[in-house]
Each structure stands twice: as structure tokens, then as C-alpha cells.
Amino acid sequence: MWIETTLHSALGLILHHSEYVDPTLVDWIKDKIDQLTGVSATTIVVVLGAATLAFPIGLMALALRRARRGRGHKR
Numbered sequence: 001m002w003i004e005t006t007l008h009s010a011l012g013l014i015l016h017h018s019e020y021v022d023p024t025l026v027d028w029i030k031d032k033i034d035q036l037t038g039v040s041a042t043t044i045v046v047v048l049g050a051a052t053l054a055f056p057i058g059l060m061a062l063a064l065r066r067a068r069r070g071r072g073h074k075r
Contacts, residue, residue, distance in 0.1 A: 030041075037044065 033044070034041075
């Protein structure tokens with residue numbers, strides 16, 4: 001119980017808002033991203049999600065390709 005109280009009071013000193021993020025700053029960042037990219041948030045999420053999935057898939061494909069080439073040269 002005292003840990004929760006201590007943690008809560010320590011966070012109260014750090015945080016200036018009831019949220020963990022400054023809502024004014026988040027709105028400003030969103031506006032700047034929209035101005036720079038000119039696309040919707042959904043498009044950004046889809047592109048970043050596809051890139052996140054493509055990277056490990058590409059690494060696995062390269063590893064399998066290299067493993068198959070290694071097996072062929074050992075004969």
C-alpha cells in the first residue's frame with residue numbers, strides 16, 4: 001500500500017496533467033505530422049505496420065536463401 005502511495009506522489013511531482021502525455025504537445029505533434037506528410041493517420045499506420053512486418057520476413061527469407069546456398073556448396 002505504501003509503495004502505491006509513494007509511486008503516486010512521485011508521479012504527481014513529475015506529471016503536470018492527469019494524463020501521462022501533455023495533450024497540447026500531442027495535438028501539436030499530430031498537426032505537424034499531418035502538415036509534413038499530407039496523409040491520414042490510417043495511412044501512416046498501414047505503411048508503418050507493413051514495414052514492421054516486411055523487415056523480419058525479409059530477414060527470414062535472406063537467412064533461408066543463405067542456408068540453402070550453404071548446403072549446396074558443401075557437397
